[in-house]
Amino acid sequence: AQTVTQSQPEMSVQEAETVTLSCTYDTSENNYYLFWYKQPPSRQMILVIRQEAYKQQNATENRFSVNFQKAAKSFSLKISDSQLGDTAMYFCVHSGGSNYKLTFGKGTLLTVNP
Amino acid sequence: ETGVTQTPRHLVMGMTNKKSLKCEQHLGHNAMYWYKQSAKKPLELMFVYNFKEQTENNSVPSRFSPECPNSSHLFLHLHTLQPEDSALYLCASSQGREGGYGYTFGSGTRLTVV
Numbered sequence: 001a002q003t004v005t006q007s008q009p010e011m012s013v014q015e016a017e018t019v020t021l022s023c024t025y026d027t028s029e030n031n032y033y034l035f036w037y038k039q040p041p042s043r044q045m046i047l048v049i050r051q052e053a054y055k056q057q058n059a060t061e062n063r064f065s066v067n068f069q070k071a072a073k074s075f076s077l078k079i080s081d082s083q084l085g086d087t088a089m090y091f092c093v094h095s096g097g098s099n100y101k102l103t104f105g106k107g108t109l110l111t112v113n114p
Numbered sequence: 115e116t117g118v119t120q121t122p123r124h125l126v127m128g129m130t131n132k133k134s135l136k137c138e139q140h141l142g143h144n145a146m147y148w149y150k151q152s153a154k155k156p157l158e159l160m161f162v163y164n165f166k167e168q169t170e171n172n173s174v175p176s177r178f179s180p181e182c183p184n185s186s187h188l189f190l191h192l193h194t195l196q197p198e199d200s201a202l203y204l205c206a207s208s209q210g211r212e213g214g215y216g217y218t219f220g221s222g223t224r225l226t227v228v
Contacts, residue, residue: 004156033214043202045219052214091157095214101170102217104157 002027002094006105013082014113020067021077021108023092029053032096034068036077039107040088048090051075082112117141120205120220128228129195135223137188137205144209146188147217148180151202163188195227 003026013019025034036048051059051068058066063083067076079086092105118139127133137146148160162170163182177199179191188205202224206217 033216035216037216037219043222043224045204045206047216047218050216093216095216101159101162102157106154106156 002029002032002096002101002103004092004094004103004105006090006092006108008108009106010109010111012111012113013079015082015084017082018078018080019082019110021079021090021092021110023075023077023105025073025075025092025094025103027073027094027096029096032094034066034075035093035095035102036064036066036075037091037093037104038086038088039091040085045091049077053096079110084112084114086110087112118205118207118218118220120203120223122223123221124224124226126226126228127192127195129197131195132191132193134192135190135203135205135225137190137220139186139205139207139218141207141218142209143207143218144185145207146182146185147206147208148188148190149204149206151204151222157204161190192225195225197227200225200227 005024032053034051037045039045049061049064063080065078089107089109091107094103121136145164150158159172160174161180166182177194181189202222204222205220208217
């Protein structure tokens with residue numbers, strides 16, 4: 001079974017600064033994907049970034065990047081130049097196994113302060 | 115709109131009521147899902163439909179009854195619910211069962227059972 005652990009229930013950052021959200025996971029799969037989703041107060045679960053486990057290169061999407069450490073089973077999210085609209089709950093998600101079921105962490109509530 | 119639409123957005127129902135949640139996607143996805151999101155808990159997968167066929171029931175009580183008449187529509191019929199069933203119910207869709215590209219989520223139905 002897959003597990004995803006997010007050890008930071010809440011974080012805050014000043015606007016324009018950089019913040020890193022931590023995530024570790026456990027999996028028995030060789031082929032899997034990792035994602036970060038954000039859920040703002042609107043409740044919409046939005047895909048932020050995606051990483052394929054067989055790719056060593058860290059994924060980047062504009063201000064969002066990941067530090068994927070496969071051996072350590074670590075998958076952190078870095079948000080650069082934080083904006084007020086980044087305030088949301090962030091979920092680390094694993095997808096793998098025969099049916100590629102999504103396994104969610106409990107989430108980190110990020111607040112960006114003006 | 116994100117491509118996955120859920121109605122109603124909010125629902126309050128008594129324990130003896132019968133109601134239905136609706137989910138609709140026009141993304142051409144073949145797989146659809148119901149998730150339950152409760153406070154302080156990770157998202158819980160409830161049901162999976164692939165090409166209109168139910169492929170997974172994650173030990174969900176029978177007071178929740180899903181229906182998938184076609185690949186674009188998914189319903190969750192509710193009857194004789196309990197207060198602990200109060201939660202945000204999220205619908206999602208994906209292209210096939212492979213979760214490699216993640217899921218597209220709706221905005222959810224906030225359900226309160228009184």
